[in-house]
Amino acid sequence: MLKPHSWVLRLGHRYVRDDRLTTHVGLVARAFGASGIYIVGGEVQIKESIDKVSERWGGPFRVELIEEWRKVISNWRAQGGIIVHLTMYGLLVSDVIEDIRSAQKDLLIIVGAEKVPREIFDLADYNVAIGHQPHSEAAALAVFLDHLYRGQELKITYDHSKLKIMPHSRGKKVLSLEEEKVGG
């Protein structure tokens, strides 16, 4: 189990327009070691797509569709967790990651879409930049989690998976754990 535990809070999802990217943020969160994601204003289809991946490739990973993000932040803080906001305006990840990791507290990692409300910058314990250039919430989240977990997240094994990749230098080999046979 990776420590500290982390959840992602996806803010600013734009109806339909951001469906694919928000789904990718969820998949990145799952694959890079977070325990779940809160999606503000996301459609049920986004949750279904991410849940479907967890069903086939294992979990646990939770997806919660929410409307009220302030409550999530205040509950998180009340339970002793800390808040990290990923933004290109923040402090460089390599300068703060040691502090964040050594706090040994559960992390709520906020990523935005187009524009993040100003108050998030004040609510966050850390405003963290993955470099000071604009790029993508999916990329920012992946790099942050990789720094946080020092690459160990890439070795995670998931419970109750139906499929498992058998690494191969060229071909595609996938073990179907349900049927106990190798396909590819």
Ligand SMILES: C[S@@+](CC[C@H](N)C(=O)[O-])C[C@H]1O[C@@H](n2cnc3c(N)ncnc32)[C@H](O)[C@@H]1O
């Ligand atoms: C399309 S970007 C908007 C860029 C935005 N102006 C900002 O504050 O980073 C959407 C989200 O991606 C993340 N993001 C983009 N570039 C980033 C960077 N260099 N460092 C950290 N997060 C970044 C932030 O969470 C941001 O809210």
